[in-house]
Amino acid sequence: MVLRKLLLLALLSSKSVLFSQTVVSNPSKSDFSPTLSFLASDWMQGRGTTQKGAFMASEYIASMMGLYQLAPYDTVSGYYQNFKIAEHTVKKVTLEIKKGAKETFSLSPETDFQVNPTAQSIQKEAQVVFAGYGLSLPKEKYDDYKNQNVKDKIVIVLRGFPGHQDSTTVSYQKFKKYYPDTDNLDEIKLQTVINKGAIALIFVDGKNDIKFKNKKGDSIFHSLENPTLSSIPVFKISKSAADILFTSNSISLESIEKKAAQKLTVASAPLKNTKINFSVDLQSKIFAVRNVIGMIPGKDSSKTIIVGAHYDHLGIKNDSIFNGADDNASGTSGMLALAKKWSESNLKPEYNILFAAWTAEEMGLLGSEYFVQNLNLQDQKILLCINMDMISRSAPEDKKYRFLSIGTEKETEYLKKIVSESNAKLQNPFTLDLWETNGHSGSDYASFTAKGIPVLTFFSGFHEDYHTPGDVASKVDLDKIQDVLFIINHSLLKFIEKSAKPNENKP
Numbered sequence: 001m002v003l004r005k006l007l008l009l010a011l012l013s014s015k016s017v018l019f020s021q022t023v024v025s026n027p028s029k030s031d032f033s034p035t036l037s038f039l040a041s042d043w044m045q046g047r048g049t050t051q052k053g054a055f056m057a058s059e060y061i062a063s064m065m066g067l068y069q070l071a072p073y074d075t076v077s078g079y080y081q082n083f084k085i086a087e088h089t090v091k092k093v094t095l096e097i098k099k100g101a102k103e104t105f106s107l108s109p110e111t112d113f114q115v116n117p118t119a120q121s122i123q124k125e126a127q128v129v130f131a132g133y134g135l136s137l138p139k140e141k142y143d144d145y146k147n148q149n150v151k152d153k154i155v156i157v158l159r160g161f162p163g164h165q166d167s168t169t170v171s172y173q174k175f176k177k178y179y180p181d182t183d184n185l186d187e188i189k190l191q192t193v194i195n196k197g198a199i200a201l202i203f204v205d206g207k208n209d210i211k212f213k214n215k216k217g218d219s220i221f222h223s224l225e226n227p228t229l230s231s232i233p234v235f236k237i238s239k240s241a242a243d244i245l246f247t248s249n250s251i252s253l254e255s256i257e258k259k260a261a262q263k264l265t266v267a268s269a270p271l272k273n274t275k276i277n278f279s280v281d282l283q284s285k286i287f288a289v290r291n292v293i294g295m296i297p298g299k300d301s302s303k304t305i306i307v308g309a310h311y312d313h314l315g316i317k318n319d320s321i322f323n324g325a326d327d328n329a330s331g332t333s334g335m336l337a338l339a340k341k342w343s344e345s346n347l348k349p350e351y352n353i354l355f356a357a358w359t360a361e362e363m364g365l366l367g368s369e370y371f372v373q374n375l376n377l378q379d380q381k382i383l384l385c386i387n388m389d390m391i392s393r394s395a396p397e398d399k400k401y402r403f404l405s406i407g408t409e410k411e412t413e414y415l416k417k418i419v420s421e422s423n424a425k426l427q428n429p430f431t432l433d434l435w436e437t438n439g440h441s442g443s444d445y446a447s448f449t450a451k452g453i454p455v456l457t458f459f460s461g462f463h464e465d466y467h468t469p470g471d472v473a474s475k476v477d478l479d480k481i482q483d484v485l486f487i488i489n490h491s492l493l494k495f496i497e498k499s500a501k502p503n504e505n506k507p
C-alpha cells in the first residue's frame, strides 16, 4: 500500500507540473501575426477612436472573440461596452490679474500662460494664495499650507521642492528621498489643492522660464461624456506674469527659493489686494465609442483577472494613415492570441479571465477609465490587470532587441518574482527593466492602479516610428512578441496556481 501511495503522489506531482506548463499552450506567430497585420493594415485606417477605422477594428475583434467562444461581457450589448466621449475645442481662454480696484493686467495665452482645462466651460474670479511649493510633509514637519485657507481660492505654487535646484543643500537631501521622481510632483500638488477646495492651480517656475509650446492641435482634448473625477483648471504662467503678481506684494521668488533651500522656510501668504479672473470657453462634441470585452468564466466567479490592450490609435491625420502596428496592434493581437489559447485549452480557470480591447487610450486612457468607473468592485474583485502596450519593437540603443520593460506597483514583489521566473524559462531571456508604476500614467494600467488594482504592464521600448506613419506592420519583431506572450502566459498560470493554493502566501 505504501508503494501505491507513493506512486500516486508521484503521479499527482507530475500532473501539477504538467498543469503549469502545458495546460494552456503558448501563442505562436501564426496566432497573432495575421491579426496584427490586419489591424495595422490601411483597411483599418489607423483605428482613430472617433473615426470609421476604430469601428471596423472593434467589429473584427468582437468577431474573433465570438470565434473563440468567449462569453460576452454584457448580456445586452454582447462584446461591446458602449459609451460616449466628448471632444472639446478650446475657443478662448483668458487670465487677468486684478490689483485693487483700478489695475487690470490681461495676460496673453501665447506668451504669458498655458492652461490645462477641465471638461467644462468655466469663468471665475477669486482671491489668490501663494502656497510656496504646495507641499505638506508632516514627517519633516514641513507644511506650505499651515495657517492657509485656500477653499474657493486660486492657489499659486512654485514647481519642484525646497532646494530642488541645488543638490548640495540640506533641503534637497531631505526632499529628494520623498520625491525621487519629480515627474509626478505636479500631480501630487494638484490633488492636494483639489482636496483643500481650491478652484484653480497656477504653477510658476522661480528661476527658469516655462517653455510655452503652442503647437497646432493643442487646443483639442477629450474626456468621458460625464467625467466623475473632480478636477480644476491648471495654469502655468511665465516669469514676467509672475512678476506682476508678486512685486507689489514685495515677494521675491528668487529669495524665497534661496531661503527654502538653506533654511526650509515656509513663505506662504495670501496675495493682498490681488484677484485673478479666468475663463475657458469650450465647444464640445459627443462621440459614441466602444471597448470590446469577452470572458472565460472561472470556478470562482467573484474574482477576475484582466488581460487587456488598447486597440485604438491615431487614425488619419493630414491625409496620412497612422497604422499603429506596434502601438498597439501588437498588444491587441497578443491579447486575442492569449484568448484563443485559453479558450482552446478547455480549462475552466480558477477565476474569470477577462480579455479586453480598450478604446480611446490615445485620448487619455478613456476606455479603461470608463470600464473601471463602471465596475462594481464590491461584488467583483479584480486580482490582477495585465496590460500590453507596444510589445513588438526595440529602442535604438537595444542593439540585440532583448530589452523588455515590465511595470508593477510598489509592494507587489510577488509579481516581479513571477515575471522574472517566467522570463528565465525562455531560451534567450530578456534583460528586464522592472519599474514601478506609481505616479506614472503612460498607458491603461494607470486606470487600474488608481483603484488599487495590481498590474503587470508590458512595453518593449521607444523607437523612432512612435506616433508617426512609420509605425507599420513590416517593422515588427515577431520573435519578440512571441517571447513576451510566453512570459505573460506563463506568469498568468503561475499567478493562478499561487493564488488558488490556500496555504501559500496569497498575493
Ligand SMILES: [Zn+2]
Pocket: 310, 327, 328, 361, 389, 390, 443
Ligand atoms: Zn499605445
